[in-house]
Amino acid sequence: MLTVYDVIAKKRDGGILAEEEIRFLIDGYCAGQIPDYQISAWLMAVYLRGMTAEETSILTDVMLRSGDIVDLSQFRHLSADKHSTGGVGDKTTFIVAPLAAVLGCKTAKMSGRGLGHTGGTIDKLEAIPGYRVSLSEKEFRAQVEAIGVSVIGATGDIAPADKLLYALRDVTATVDSLPLIASSIMSKKLAAGTSSIVLDVTVGSGAFMKTQEDAEALAHAMVDIGMRAGKRITAVLTDMDQPLGRTIGNALELEEVIAFLQGDDAGLDDLREVSLTLAAHMAANVHGISPDEAYRRAYDAWKSGAAYEKFVEWITAQGGDRTWLCDPTVRKSAPYAYEVKAPCDGYLAFADAEQIGLAAMQLGAGRKTKDDIIDMAAGIRMYRKVGEAVRVGETVAVLYTSDESRLADAEARFVSAVRYSDEKPQRRAHILGVIRGDEIEET
Numbered sequence: 001m002l003t004v005y006d007v008i009a010k011k012r013d014g015g016i017l018a019e020e021e022i023r024f025l026i027d028g029y030c031a032g033q034i035p036d037y038q039i040s041a042w043l044m045a046v047y048l049r050g051m052t053a054e055e056t057s058i059l060t061d062v063m064l065r066s067g068d069i070v071d072l073s074q075f076r077h078l079s080a081d082k083h084s085t086g087g088v089g090d091k092t093t094f095i096v097a098p099l100a101a102v103l104g105c106k107t108a109k110m111s112g113r114g115l116g117h118t119g120g121t122i123d124k125l126e127a128i129p130g131y132r133v134s135l136s137e138k139e140f141r142a143q144v145e146a147i148g149v150s151v152i153g154a155t156g157d158i159a160p161a162d163k164l165l166y167a168l169r170d171v172t173a174t175v176d177s178l179p180l181i182a183s184s185i186m187s188k189k190l191a192a193g194t195s196s197i198v199l200d201v202t203v204g205s206g207a208f209m210k211t212q213e214d215a216e217a218l219a220h221a222m223v224d225i226g227m228r229a230g231k232r233i234t235a236v237l238t239d240m241d242q243p244l245g246r247t248i249g250n251a252l253e254l255e256e257v258i259a260f261l262q263g264d265d266a267g268l269d270d271l272r273e274v275s276l277t278l279a280a281h282m283a284a285n286v287h288g289i290s291p292d293e294a295y296r297r298a299y300d301a302w303k304s305g306a307a308y309e310k311f312v313e314w315i316t317a318q319g320g321d322r323t324w325l326c327d328p329t330v331r332k333s334a335p336y337a338y339e340v341k342a343p344c345d346g347y348l349a350f351a352d353a354e355q356i357g358l359a360a361m362q363l364g365a366g367r368k369t370k371d372d373i374i375d376m377a378a379g380i381r382m383y384r385k386v387g388e389a390v391r392v393g394e395t396v397a398v399l400y401t402s403d404e405s406r407l408a409d410a411e412a413r414f415v416s417a418v419r420y421s422d423e424k425p426q427r428r429a430h431i432l433g434v435i436r437g438d439e440i441e442e443t
């Protein structure tokens with residue numbers, strides 16, 4: 001007979017767990033039959049000993065089956081989702097989803113809210129007056145069928161085992177374990193029911209994975225899980241050493257998206273490259289075309305304005321105010337704006353994305369705790385990005401808030417997050433690697 005003690009001991013000693021042992025542990029924990037202290041010990045054993053690809057895939061499967069599984073079979077092979085491992089100024093969903101829809105993908109996306117230094121897609125969408133983040137299942141499906149895209153807040157009971165395990169990992173110093181991270185992310189993605197997945201695995205100071213090596217390992221683990229689950233899956237490694245684009249904050253990011261979709265990509269080469277590449281891989285997976293061909297189609301969909309029209313169609317279909325989208329003069333800006341000036345001549349050499357995300361949070365753009373209320377107009381606009389020249393006294397960034405008392409702390413954090421140099425610094429590529437499921441050997 002299986003005992004929890006024996007399963008913990010087996011992993012502690014470096015053994016490989018069988019499917020029934022992993023199921024026994026996780027199902028028992030979810031049913032309230034196994035106490036926290038035993039699962040904590042097991043998590044630490046996994047943290048120290050790791051898991052094989054097969055164990056990780058089984059753990060993912062058990063977690064995804066612990067709750068609701070969305071059925072998107074009506075969209076057949078056309079359903080496509082994109083998931084980011086998190087970033088600052090990450091607004092790609094608002095560009096990628098309509099682009100993918102123009103390219104014939106069906107994106108029925110459930111997204112989350114932000115906490116800490118990263119913003120949340122659903123919070124950002126709520127910056128648009130009238131946008132409904134909750135739709136009935138019938139409305140959600142009908143919209144995806146009709147126009148190819150809908151984004152709503154996560155509903156139902158997706159991967160409850162992950163919620164329980166994550167809460168325990170958080171207090172037992174076991175979050176930073178590759179198999180636990182990969183299975184946590186993939187259990188939620190797979191439960192969301194899509195046939196193909198593109199993962200945006202961010203790398204750098206504002207990302208979960210700070211080094212290319214760690215990000216590659218995570219990307220491989222997640223692609224492997226997706227392959228074993230029968231999905232067409234690609235991971236794109238993208239730079240998150242500095243914020244993506246030039247804005248951080250809910251309404252500010254949407255305004256940037258709208259201008260970009262209308263064709264203005266001045267100073268937004270990172271946002272353009274990352275968004276077009278992600279959309280291209282979605283289309284490549286769905287249609288079985290080459291990523292290069294898909295990229296050309298994505299570029300045309302952006303340049304022709306078709307993606308902008310699709311964006312407006314999507315947002316207005318979910319109740320978003322068309323005038324707010326199309327007429328910048330009706331958008332309310334924050335009452336307090338503070339300019340951060342360059343202290344010297346030279347170049348912006350580093351802009352720590354995590355610290356800048358935290359500065360935006362201090363301005364009111366994000367939540368320190370789950371119950372904080374967001375100031376939609378708050379945030380930061382970067383007038384200089386890494387590698388760009390500055391003269392002393394020029395504006396490097398503007399900090400926006402509706403609460404003047406927040407400015408001093410946010411300014412101090414922003415100022416200590418940026419560095420200058422005399423020499424023009426080398427900028428990293430925006431796309432740091434691509435791992436396609438159909439190109440890797442299963443391990």
Ligand code: URA
Nearest residue numbers: 180181182184185208
């Ligand atoms: N994001 C998740 O969803 N899970 C993790 O374990 C880490 C990041």
